[in-house]
Amino acid sequence: MYTEARWSELGEFLKACRAQLSPRTVGLPETGTRRRVPGLRREEVAHLVGISTHAYARLEQGRAPVPRTVLAALVRALHLDDAQRDRLFELAAGGVREPRRRPAQKAHPQLLRLLDELTTSPALVIGRHLDILAWNPTAAALLTDFDEIPAKKRNYARLMFTDPAFRELCLDWRTNARTCVTQLRMEAARHPGDPDLAALVGELSVADADFRRWWAGRQMNALRTGTGRLRHPVVGDLTLDWDSLTCTADPAQNLLVATAEPGTPSHDGLLFLASWTADPEQPA
Template sequence: MPEMRRSELGAFLKARRADLRPEMVGLPEDGTQRRVPGLRRAEVARLASVSVDYYTRLEQGRLPASATVLGSLSRALRLDEAARTYLYDLAGKPSPSGRHQPEQRVRPAMQRLLDRLDHSPAMVLGRYNDILAWNAAAAALYEDFALLTPAERNYTRLVFLSPALRALHLDWEDAARVGAATLRMETARNPDDPRLADLVGELSRRSPEFRRWWSGWIVSTDSYGTKRFRHPLVGPLTLDCDTWANPDDPEQRLVVLTAEEGSPSDEALRILTSWSAEPAARR
């Protein structure tokens, strides 16, 4: 990347930073007097999950920018499609604009399988932990996903942003860390997908824990384990969680929660699902 282009990119970043106020990006005012209008470098670095020193050197034209960093800066600075394209052009990178992944669908046979797991919460998670399908037991344990918009039906998003799901998980920090780690691994597979960029951007703005763990570059491939919940209606639950990949679509995973037969958690699940006997609404 020629030095002149890096200088132009830095000037563009500085100009866009000056156009934003903290409330426009979900940041609180700290009460101190700003010497110049707009966001501070530290605030942009925080929103983009990069160090202040790294961002400063980008603005000064002393470093080239990777596609991943450009995506983070596009979200942090609220760039529209034209501005995002210009930013990538300055960096000499192909713009990801419009490169959304195709929508994922669950086969009817998989939904029938979910519905027949009467007392075991089960769901199909897709790309980026999107909740593609679920059964009545999962709706009873977590929440009625049918009441959410498709954009809101994302397990990692709910774990970080839903107060109800946060309270439900007794080991919330473990669940949230795994969610952040899963998204981090997704960026390696789909680094330029705007859908993923928007999700990471929203979580970075709204959750300080996500920002901290995201910048730590943790990764995870957990496929089974034990989860502990405290449900507001039936109390504590200790459930085994198992995950299987869908042979038809490796980006879809069947997640099933079960309790040892005859255990207090098994009895609690049966009580809980008896109050939600109707099949879960579909997408």
Template sequence: MPRNPRASQLGEFLKARRADLTPRAVGLPAGGNRRVRGLRREEVAHLASISVDYYSRLEQGRIQASVPVLDALGRVLQLGDDERAYMFELAGKEAARPRRRSAQKVEPQLRRLLEDLPTTPAVVLGRRMDILAWNPMAAALVMDFSSIPAKRRNYLRLVFTEPSLRALYPRWEDVASMCVAQVRMEAARHPNDPQLAELVGELAVRDEQFRRWWAGHHVTTRTVGTKLMRHPVAGELTLDWDTLTCTTDPDQQLVVWTAEPGTPSHDGLRILASWAADARHLTAGRPE
């Protein structure tokens, strides 16, 4: 049976695009004797979370790709909008048009809650774990979020890129993998979110552990839990965290950290509150 000409063209296109990428561009080591220019088939398949055999047959024009696989390949091969549209055209698939959603604004009731928690660290997380607002105690406990440009103020990104957060969490891998699983759940609800795709692409290039956890497809929701923190001022803290979902915008959640009264961690939060009151630079996060 003769092969579908468009499927063959798709295979050639994929070959050409992976030949254009260096291992360094996708966060892979560049060592060893490489017999091919650009990325190997095995590397593309690994980054796209598909089997090598499946990807090989795609390049050979022997099978048709599904929309989720095409989306993954577009991300891995770092395709521009026109290249992505061309790939979908060759595959005979309708590409969902990425729609950039408007920036979230903190709901007034969540803002009031933040302001009424002078001794309790709290943040408002939006879509993709964007940090929408915080109180001075959260800045004292975690970091001065105002020092991060608003467009990059994302908790998942900070967990992987800020050395201070790695130091704050003695069990950093547990915290980081949970953040990945929570955002993975959101990706299922909003598969065509271009901002989320950009965030995932950025972290996949920068961090091997992120790539592995993202490819693992583990998911969880943000509810309650306990975190161990090692704070430079308050010392070692064991804090319970809880999540309150905004009824008017379910994509906004208030996350609070508390400690059992009478425990060293509760005393540590009181010490932190006193320190935060004296640190005038630790201000509440305001909409920008």
């Protein structure tokens, strides 16, 4: 059966999606009357989807299951991208058991072996909720001293939104931060009502206005690879390519690896950080 938590999230997601659109963007005529709320009205979405306004209202209120044909029509009507489409289908999925607290995470041995082999490339093992499960010395030298953070607080999104030094380090902070929000929202769709995730979202919503606004929005930045810029206090500005590799034995865990183009100042900076961690007595 459908859970109340999932229906609530589905309704909020649909409302957020239609709030970001105007009649003009979806090919509907402007009525000329002032709108009390931004975006499309329920009856306009219903018209685009090909169902009655009453039937669409029942979807937003969590009072009716959603056929796949209607989901496909919603994707087209609301101009959803691939990540948003996936979230819509996950939220509409049935047969979800009531949420329960899941066991503590430990980095998978396969990922730990890979981590040991990576010496000059910063690498992290990221688990559920963007928890940081393991890292190599170069990652600590580049990002932060993870050993100084209590194990239950080691979370990439928490660092991104609550650590001022981490925010200054990331020159592309907004892009990185929005990607974190997307990852958490997609996980919330897969595991509605997860108590640990709900606690994290509540904490970050209180701590940061950007997180609060983006969590309520519809934009999704589902990136698996990309390029980021950092301003490190020791080696200066770095441009790094990063990739996320999913563990086949435990798909909830990913190895996040950063590299730099050989022969560039960024590559030299990573080599310096790697040698620095290998010889802690070397002066900065």
